[in-house]
Amino acid sequence: MPPELSDLTEALLSAAKAAGAEAADAIAVEGRAVSIDVRGGALEQAERSEGVEIGLRVLIGGRQACVAASDLSARTMADMAERAVAMAREAPEDPHAGLADPAQLASGWDIAAYELADPSPEPEAAALQADACAAEAAALAVSGVAQVQSASASWSCRNLFMAATNGFAGGYARTSRSVSAVAISGEGATMERDWAAESRVFQADLPSAIEVGTRAGERAVARAHPRPPKTGAFPVLLDERVAGSVIGHLLSAINGTSIARGASWLRDALGEEVLPAGMNLIEDPFRPRISGSRPFDAEGLPTRRRAIVENGVLTGWTLDLATARKLGMESTASASRGTTAPPSPTTGNVTLTQGTQSRDALLTEMGTGLIVTSFIGATINPTTGDYSRGANGFWVENGEIAWPVNECTIAGNLREMLRRITPANDARAHLSHVVPSLRIEGLTLAGA
Template identity: 35%
Template sequence: MENNKRRADAVFSWRREDFQELVETALAHARKLGATDAGAEASEGCGLSVSVRKGELETVERNRDKSLGITVYVGHRRGNASTSDFSRTAIEQTVQAAYDIARFTAEDPVAGLPDADDIAQPHEQPDLDLFHPWAITSEQAAELALRCEAAAFATDPRIDNSEGAGVSAQQSHFYSGHTRGFRGGYASSRHSISVAPIAGKGDEMQRDAWYSSMRNATELASPEAVGRYAAERALARLKSRKISTRECPVLFESPLAAGLLGAYVQATSGGSLYRRSSFLVDSLGKQVFAPHLDVLEDPFVKRGKGSAPFDEEGVRTKPRKVVDGGRVEGYFLSSYSARKLGMKTTGNAGGSHNLTLTSRRTLPEDNLPEMLRMLGTGLFVIELMGQGVNYVTGDYSRGASGFWVQNGEIAFPVQEITIAGNLKEMFMGIEAVGADTYNYGAKTVGSILVNKMKVAGS
């Protein structure tokens, strides 16, 4: 923790102690005005983003921003305001603004801070090793981006165009507290390298992209590896064609499979449930996935992209099994949504924490070629377009491209098709999950094989 503090002091303009003082000043003024409860959070972020295209520098952007957010409760009335001015006068004016909003807002009987017994205490806030600042200059970042794009161009003569490559280094820290006794904060970082090459010419052009993103820049894939893999993906899509309309099994590449897990989270999140705008309303304890599937949530993964010692309300987080043998064991609830449902918060204000979907059938050798063999004859999807998911009914319809697979082998690339189904049937129809796991944000999952979907083509 002490090493993190020294690193943070070297990177940021504002120290943790400064933020503590700002938060305490805001809370004290809220009490003085007569607030029943109040919360405050001070934060600062800074970073560098560099982009190049066709061997030339395009943009260099540096960002540094700060904010103090105040939430005030007058009984069950809530008001919120924020400022980027950290002077005492500005803080008091911001608290006053939040207080005035609360006084004239309609009363909500479940509005309020978390219950005292849900709040993470200092000894329950482990150091999750989330902060690894990257002391990279704009010249160094540009060099990495150029190497990444150059590796894509060098892969094959058919790649002579690009949408560009980029390098990003981002760091932030915050401190928050509220009148129910919570105090806490930490620093974090997120760095990335990306590229989007274009293969072919004219009507035959195909693009693809790849990236590497990590908390610690030393763990990023090399720019050459990112560039080559993105190029290989674009090349594989050349001479794509349409296929006729049919029903067939569909294999979702692992980055897209994370999107299916994300759809499940959306459908079992508090806001969707208490508004009854989800196809999984009242699903607790019920079979939603195929019986061989489990979903784990672990907020304490070291350097995890979804790791957090507490949620956005200061509620303690904990590892749990949210799906066990296909049955729903837990929702994703904040204090507010939990009260609306007559339940307890699950520590998910702000979202889920490091979800992993696994199958009890998966073997270590179930890599992508093995998953294609399991698919047999059907569609392997590597790109989805559009937002065609109806969370009220579960209906699913997305533009897609990928590969037609015949007898377990890729036959040819396909494009300009639509895949459709219903998420209820798709979840129950998951036949296999690959060992080719990929971490996409806060979700980790292998490729997913769904037994049947409608494919609309020519």
């Protein structure tokens, strides 16, 4: 039986102190995952992984180094600590690196309230295969579907525990259950593909595999016989499936690492309007049964709900301790890390204000323009916000879908685009990023 994760982190910290570290933090992660792929109603591939990985960060003055291993022996931990200390002594000095003050640390959280781990038993491989087969069969049952490229079902469970020499110690588990399918319509050069996927923390919340497969098939058929769009400046409606990517660019631009380097197109936007008036972008780490929820960040700070954008105005950056110290600010408890690298800032659950109209109502108002359902690659300038992406979707005439579009290009500037968004009311509440379909006025379109 493997040792407790808390025991592993305690042993790593002891080894670090013995090797000469002034301060240290440690993380231990135990994971199990099963994935099943089917094709033609038969098993195509089955994968199972299990393992424990440990990571150690040591600090000496303003110097730090990280090491990781999957061997849990005492000898390996001692070697890790000695190697990390030797590396730290040769590392460049960073006056902003360091652990949290003990007074800043999280305590007394109720992990059960987050519902991050499904108590249900691990599903049998046969149950996963049945889901994948059901998704494949449902997609093939859609008239016009020529084949199913892939159908999959998976389950995973991840336990982590963190500890540091400043007195922090804590951990939690996460589970995930998912099903997906990729369907193809047409033959040869006329083939078009689309997909559907669902994932939930609790298995009981997962939609049926039949529903997922049917949706994949219907989407693939709808894309048959695409035509290029008109070229010019038109409104574009980003389908809910892809609208989150634009908000993701905003989140990247306010990341403390980019701000501290001065390499962000929003570097001078604090306190300015970046979204239309009345719109909020809220980060909430307390939402139960959501993959991005957590009681503390990777530096042991208590997470909290915050308005990243309030009434259209940018209120702050996303910061860990190091970037906060560099900018003369307070951490937003946004640190994230794996076993091989030091903490860095990242955003968890976010929710964008929804509109009052349906997607169809926004299309009616749009009149003529493009619906984007998927993107192909990207050229985005992180310092200016200039934006150009390949896209697939549907052309809209007189407020109704006219024909599918394949391989066009949309272009604009992110700062201007975000100020011109109109949200629909179709965001999916179970996602970590809850973002509805977004209509954006005046983008440049070009056919392939």
